[in-house]
Amino acid sequence: MPDDRVEVEEEPVSETRLSLTADCGSCFGLCCVALPFTASADFAINKEAGKPCRNLREDFGCGIHTQLRQKGFNGCTVYDCFGAGQHLSQGTFGGTDWRREPKSAQQMFEVFPVMRQLHELLWYLNEALTLAPAKPVHADLRELLARTEALTGGSAEELARLDVPGHRQQVNLLLLRTSELVRAQVPGKKRNRRGADLIGAKLRKAELRGADLRGAYLIAADLTGADLRDADLIGADLRDAQLAGADLTGAFFLTQPQVNAAKGDPSTRLPGRLTRPAHW
Known part of the structure; x- marks a missing residue:
């Protein structure tokens, strides 16, 4: 059986208007503050959620960025927010950081994982639309992609109330169908x-x-x-x-x-x- 799948050997054409590539220079170091660390093979220290990492600089850059693995922060080198950090920093919160506006800090940190999950789903939906065997569900994929992108445009309050597991389940069902269609083209x-x-x-x-x-x-x-x-x-x-x-x-x-x-x-x-x- 011929494999008519489109080889994804080039950057897929994005169906979304949002950047799904992290731009740390436009983010307020959210992954370095909002997320907890547990001392392990991945992190050299314990850190509570909402507490800045000791390596976070005043300009929101990482003080040991070029030495993360050597310093015991392997977990940082394998993390990707899929562009959620800059979207939340520059979009949802309008470029006002949590240091200048401490009252926004808790809310910003709470909704960062929500935005990150939505951006990850956008990544999968975009990729699914590059797969030729999944053409029978492309229309459904585009519809769900548009709905997911619309959710990312909500206010911080709306993001906090969002049923992320429920939305993720809807996306997952369609990605499962995509997987079945793609793998069915593989011989044997x-x-x-x-x-x-x-x-x-x-x-x-x-x-x-x-x-x-x-x-x-x-x-x-x-x-x-x-x-x-x-x-x-x-x-x-x-x-x-x-x-x-x-x-x-x-x-x-x-x-x-x-x-x-x-x-x-x-x-x-x-x-x-x-x-x-x-x-x-």
Whole structure:
């Protein structure tokens, strides 16, 4: 059966007016304040939600940005807000930061995770619209994308009241259908490892083309030389997964944070929309 899927080897054309790429220079360091840290392999310190990280500068930049991994802040290097930070800072709150307007701080920090989830959903919906086999649901995808973007334009009060899990479920149902349509174009039997516990699994050179790996735990799994073409990787945990020589060409619903958390090398093949991490 011919694979008529559009290879996503170039930056997908965005259907939304919003930027889904983080612009830290236009953000008030929200991920460095709003989110909690727990001392672990990902963070060198404990930090409460709403408390500024000790490395946050007065200009909202990171004082150890070029040394995050060396200083024990690996978690920061694999985080992406999908553009939610600058949208909230410059749009929702009109460019007034929480230091100049302390009364807005708590509300700003509370709705940041909401905006981040909406932007992540926009990312998935945009990608789904680049997939040719999903054409039967493109109209539904565009409608849901427009609704999601409209939600991001709400006030801080409206964002705080938003039923994010309910909206996310609607999006997920459509993304599931998209996945089924795309993977159906892949010849041969496809593996279903959705939500599977594959922590530390030995999957060297595994044939996983067109596999359903949604939400799979692939922490520290050995995927050296594995064939992951056209696999659905939405929500898969790839922390410390070995991707040396793996082929992820056409893998979909794969995000930059997932790639950043894994371990690859120059021979790892990635979809063109993603950037090869510097630490590889």
